[in-house]
Amino acid sequence: MADTVSSASVPVMLGAKSYPTAFEWIARRAEAFVIPLAALIVGMALFSLFIALVGKSPAQLYETMWRGGFGSWFSVQNSLSRAAPLLLAALCVALPARLGLVVIGGEGAIVLGGVAAAAMGVAASGAPAFFVILAMGVAGLAAGGIWIGAVGALRHYRAVNETISSLLMAYIAIALMNHLVEGPLRDPASLNKPSTEPLAEAYRIGNIPGMDVHWGLVVGITACILSWLLIEKTRWGFAARIAGGNVRAAQVQGLAVGPLIVGFTALAGGFAGLAGMLEVAAVQGSANASLAAGYGYTGILVAFLARHNPLAIIPVAFLLGGIDASGGLIQRRMDLPDATVLVLQGMLFVVILFSETFYGRFKAFNPDLWQRGDLLKGTA
Amino acid sequence: MDATEIGLWGVPLAMLGGAIRVSTPFIFVSLGEAITERSGRINLGLEGTLVFGAMTAYAVAVMTGSPWLGLLAAAAAGLCFGLFHGWICKFRGVNDIAIGIALMLFGSGLAFFFGKPFIQPSAPDLPAIPFGGWSDVPQVQAALNVNVLFLIGAALAVFLWWAFRNTRAGLILRVVGDSSDAARAMGLNPNTVRLIATGIGGALAGIGGAYLSLYYPGSWTEGISSGQGLMAVALVIFARWNPLGCFAAALLFGGAGALGPALQSVGVTQGYYLFYAAPYILTLVIMIATSSPSRSLAGAPGELSITK
Numbered sequence: 001m002a003d004t005v006s007s008a009s010v011p012v013m014l015g016a017k018s019y020p021t022a023f024e025w026i027a028r029r030a031e032a033f034v035i036p037l038a039a040l041i042v043g044m045a046l047f048s049l050f051i052a053l054v055g056k057s058p059a060q061l062y063e064t065m066w067r068g069g070f071g072s073w074f075s076v077q078n079s080l081s082r083a084a085p086l087l088l089a090a091l092c093v094a095l096p097a098r099l100g101l102v103v104i105g106g107e108g109a110i111v112l113g114g115v116a117a118a119a120m121g122v123a124a125s126g127a128p129a130f131f132v133i134l135a136m137g138v139a140g141l142a143a144g145g146i147w148i149g150a151v152g153a154l155r156h157y158r159a160v161n162e163t164i165s166s167l168l169m170a171y172i173a174i175a176l177m178n179h180l181v182e183g184p185l186r187d188p189a190s191l192n193k194p195s196t197e198p199l200a201e202a203y204r205i206g207n208i209p210g211m212d213v214h215w216g217l218v219v220g221i222t223a224c225i226l227s228w229l230l231i232e233k234t235r236w237g238f239a240a241r242i243a244g245g246n247v248r249a250a251q252v253q254g255l256a257v258g259p260l261i262v263g264f265t266a267l268a269g270g271f272a273g274l275a276g277m278l279e280v281a282a283v284q285g286s287a288n289a290s291l292a293a294g295y296g297y298t299g300i301l302v303a304f305l306a307r308h309n310p311l312a313i314i315p316v317a318f319l320l321g322g323i324d325a326s327g328g329l330i331q332r333r334m335d336l337p338d339a340t341v342l343v344l345q346g347m348l349f350v351v352i353l354f355s356e357t358f359y360g361r362f363k364a365f366n367p368d369l370w371q372r373g374d375l376l377k378g379t380a
Numbered sequence: 381m382d383a384t385e386i387g388l389w390g391v392p393l394a395m396l397g398g399a400i401r402v403s404t405p406f407i408f409v410s411l412g413e414a415i416t417e418r419s420g421r422i423n424l425g426l427e428g429t430l431v432f433g434a435m436t437a438y439a440v441a442v443m444t445g446s447p448w449l450g451l452l453a454a455a456a457a458g459l460c461f462g463l464f465h466g467w468i469c470k471f472r473g474v475n476d477i478a479i480g481i482a483l484m485l486f487g488s489g490l491a492f493f494f495g496k497p498f499i500q501p502s503a504p505d506l507p508a509i510p511f512g513g514w515s516d517v518p519q520v521q522a523a524l525n526v527n528v529l530f531l532i533g534a535a536l537a538v539f540l541w542w543a544f545r546n547t548r549a550g551l552i553l554r555v556v557g558d559s560s561d562a563a564r565a566m567g568l569n570p571n572t573v574r575l576i577a578t579g580i581g582g583a584l585a586g587i588g589g590a591y592l593s594l595y596y597p598g599s600w601t602e603g604i605s606s607g608q609g610l611m612a613v614a615l616v617i618f619a620r621w622n623p624l625g626c627f628a629a630a631l632l633f634g635g636a637g638a639l640g641p642a643l644q645s646v647g648v649t650q651g652y653y654l655f656y657a658a659p660y661i662l663t664l665v666i667m668i669a670t671s672s673p674s675r676s677l678a679g680a681p682g683e684l685s686i687t688k
Contacts, residue, residue: 102477102478102481104481154668156673157673158668158671158672158673159671159672159673160667160668160671161614161617161667161671163424163477163481164424164610164613164614164667165664165667167607167610168607168610168611168614168660168663168664168667169660169664171606171607171657171660172657172660172661172664175653175654175656175657175660176653176654176657178653178656179651179652179653179654182653183650183651183653297485300481300485301485304478304482337492337493337496338492339489339490339492339493339496340493342485342488342489342492342493343486343489343490343493345485345486345489346482346483346485346486346487346488346489346490347486349481349482349485349486350468350479350482350483350486353468353474353475353478353479353482354468354471354474356473356474356475357471357472357473357474359473
């Protein structure tokens with residue numbers, strides 16, 4: 001705590017403000033890699049214990065997971081396909097998190113983005129493919145953006161807790177989708193699985209050349225890079241980071257916190273809506289109940305694992321996409337329930353959150369403490 | 381007019397019966413959450429606890445043949461989840477809301493993992509008391525067939541309302557919830573009090589889950605809870621952390637939840653999914669109506685992160 005720092009140490013701290021050595025530079029940044037990585041390993045170890053307790057072989061499980069998610073070009077492509085919506089769903093959590101908001105209702109934006117895109121694709125049929133796909137993307141962005149932007153607006157202007165409201169709105173969105181897909185937007189030809197009218201083949205998004213992965217992966221990675229640039233390199237991102245640290249301080253500085261919150265949440269929701277659009281245009285071919293596949297919830301875990309850093313989201317989404325992809329193989333090979341993957345995700349989530357407590361505790365990562373020596377011992 | 385044909389009167393009647401049936405898990409989860417939040421923490425993981433409690437109760441009831449043992453097991457499982465949340469949140473830098481989200485996913489995942497073999501067999505139900513015996517109308521009889529857990533929940537609400545004000549434990553809970561510093565000055569350990577409060581909250585949520593799988597809807601499926609645990613958290617805020625308010629709000633939410641099935645029973649099928657969303661919309665509207673950016677909520681525990 002700042003107020004317990006003894007006065008004798010202050011000159012030393014100020015005096016330490018010289019050019020850092022490369023070693024110090026590495027030490028400061030290593031914390032952000034080492035702690036999550038260690039947490040990941042501990043989480044996997046705990047999960048091994050769990051698997052051993054239910055009488056299965058952890059070694060076989062991880063071997064199966066590797067084979068199902070990462071071991072071959074086929075499985076890597078499968079993992080990448082699953083990572084595509086996770087990238088966008090994770091941004092829906094990470095962007096508001098930079099403002100200090102915990103938004104967990106990305107599933108709702110995905111679902112509505114998908115329905116809006118499907119409706120647009122049917123309504124605009126006949127137009128050139130490029131325009132229709134663009135219009136579908138805009139429709140998905142807009143639907144998701146309005147949905148989560150409303151959560152941000154309620155938070156700022158009415159002080160409604162965004163965590164609860166976003167999840168409630170996700171349930172409402174799924175009900176709305178069911179209503180639209182089984183009622184006004186239903187394709188009469190879809191009997192067993194109520195769906196909207198199927199998109200014409202020309203309006204569907206294909207695969208990246210040479211891969212069995214659709215273009216959504218490129219969209220997702222681009223969105224992550226743009227989000228990183230927005231947060232780290234623009235004045236809006238700078239303002240958001242200030243507001244995320246202390247809302248009152250930001251307001252005193254004259255920052256327009258309200259538009260900032262609404263803008264960031266709307267962009268976040270827009271990305272999730274785009275994920276729904278991609279599911280419709282590249283995977284399903286129409287909007288139906290499969291849109292609520294849980295990407296929004298896995299996206300929460302991806303964002304927290306990446307510590308809300310948009311660039312870190314890219315590898316984490318691939319990792320969790322791979323774990324997701326191996327679920328089927330684990331179920332078949334090892335006779336374990338499909339929820340095995342959920343248990344692993346839950347364990348990783350808890351361990352990652354617990355690992356937050358270790359930041360700033362290790363002297364190795366804090367060059368200031370090297371120089372201050374033992375002055376602060378017992379006070380920090 | 382034939383007594384069994386009560387026409388549109390069936391809607392409010394079915395909603396009353398539905399309110400009593402549907403509200404019971406809300407009552408238990410919200411009372412548990414009220415205890416937890418009064419201690420200054422929020423446990424969003426009760427949704428996961430509810431699902432795990434439902435699975436545990438059902439599995440134990442199938443294996444032992446006794447619904448009461450199932451109920452007990454669900455409470456014990458809920459206690460474990462609550463204690464875990466309470467323990468892990470005492471560490472610096474660990475966020476109670478985020479841990480709640482993680483436990484929500486973890487609890488559901490574990491429940492689905494262990495619950496797979498119990499989707500088929502049927503378990504004995506918790507008993508209900510027929511208060512509608514005086515009437516010949518089957519709809520009235522159905523509406524007034526009240527489960528014992530509802531009555532226990534009602535009694536618990538009154539007891540907690542009294543205990544928060546009039547007992548030493550209630551005072552300790554409120555002091556810890558309002559100010560950790562004041563509690564420490566009194567020689568209390570806030571972390572211990574919150575640990576116990578979160579544990580009790582989890583146990584009550586487990587009982588709520590047992591009601592779901594052992595009475596209404598009365599079977600174990602993976603879709604057994606659709607956000608009841610989460611709505612109960614919102615409901616506690618609406619009820620201003622007052623146990624009697626929680627009970628009333630739970631009845632209101634139960635009634636809203638019964639709207640869809642009640643309309644369906646009289647033949648209204650148009651827009652079924654929209655009526656199904658009524659409890660969520662109601663929760664959201666109530667949250668919007670009762671929140672304000674300019675003043676903090678009356679009666680809110682001072683240490684609660686969600687109202688700051």
